[in-house]
Amino acid sequence: MAELYRFFNSTPDDKRTYQATDFAQFFTNFLGNGFFNGLSVTANDSMVVGVSSGSAMIEGHQYTNTDTKDLTVDGADSTNDRIDRVVLRLDANTDKRYIKAFIKKGRTIASPSPPDLERTDYIYELSLAQIRIEAGKSFIDSSQLTDERGDNDLMGRVQVARTIGDQINTVDIKGPNDTPDKYAEGISQFYLSGESDPEIMIAWFISLGVNPTDFGRNISSLRAYVHTVGNRTNTGLQTFTLFDWAYQQDYKIYGEWKRANNAISENVRWGAWHDTELIVDVVENENGKCVKFSSGRMECRFVTNMGSRAANGGGTYSNPYRTSALTWDFPEAFKKPPVVSGSPEIDSTSASARAMSIGFRSTTSSSAPFIQAYALSSSDVDVDVIFNLVATGRWR
Secondary structure: OOOOOOOOOOOOOOOOOOOHHHHHHHHHOOEEEEEEEEEEEEOOEEEEEEEEOEEEOOEEEEEEEEEOEEEEEEOOOOOOEEEEEEEEEEEEOOOEEEEEEEEEEEOOOOOOOOHHHHHOOOEEEEEEEEEOOOOOOEEEHHEEEEEOOOOOOOOEEEEEEEHHHHHOOOOOOOOOOOOHOOOOOEEEEEEEEEEOHHHHHHHHHHHHHHOOOOOOOHHHHHHEEEEEEEEEOOEEEEEEEEEEEEEOOOOOEEEEEEEEEOOOOOOOOOOOOOOOOOEEEEEEEEOEEEEEEOOOOEEEEEEEEEEEEOOEEEOOOOOOOOOEEEEEEEEOOOOOOEEEEEEEEEEOOHHHHEEEEEEEEOOOOOOEEEEEEEEEEOOOOEEEEEEEEEEEEEOO
């Protein structure tokens, strides 16, 4: 066990020397493996491919390619394909000590697969691209290349090192009442688990004015990301995104809330939360379609043919022509009775025949009873009436 501290200048009586591995270990504290920019692989209709200029980081060691580097690919088999890889290889063995681009040759077989990347204590490879060497073909074109720089398992962009990322989701967690000055300038974020951090998750829910039961879930099934942007002189903005942990729920996003302030300062508190309205669920059956929004709003729609406009009544003021009655059972129940409205659609050239109004009895949270369209004239034109119904309320 030792305390390590570096880097310091030497004195005549106290020599301080450091190895390249010391610097590499230092960089792995905050920089992960991957590429910074460039390093695309191109074909030029020969058996030579080019790696463009660019830079990368591998296990704390930096790599830069200043100009296009040509790599020669072995010739094709006459019968079977093979898949090669263009790799960046860190070799830390004493007789090597480099990072270079290589062609890593695959096996020539009927159903080829790319060669595995080598990752040991001394050798670490990242893949730039795959090359499919087609049987009997004497050149490589762009259709045979597969760019792998975007795959985080194979290459990926240089990111914050995992050692920092792990602590961001533990040490860096904050509560909803922490003032803006408690957050780092620039961009910061942390992850919340309702299973491992139930108390602080509940505190955020109280701040937002929601409850896990609003979403029909236990708190242990919920997760969130808190993303904060700001600096000392400009506006700060915070976003809270709530989602489901269970794949059975299709990792549903239940809501996104935002709040702001005018500086990352201890003297400035956060403003009120505002919903970013997202669709969180859609329920559809023979009674129509309901759309649930993350704000708690729900809108249900139903279109149905009610038959003849003169199915009932005698065409008088006291006994007007009217359609048959309908009770609309909503596809999904509301938290309380919604506002229901509707319009009759009548395909007739007669203006008096089209003059109709929709009425209904008091709604409940689950239905709108006895909906009818009433004629506003004595016209006895026999034509069907299409109801277009809308119910708007809240699901939570």
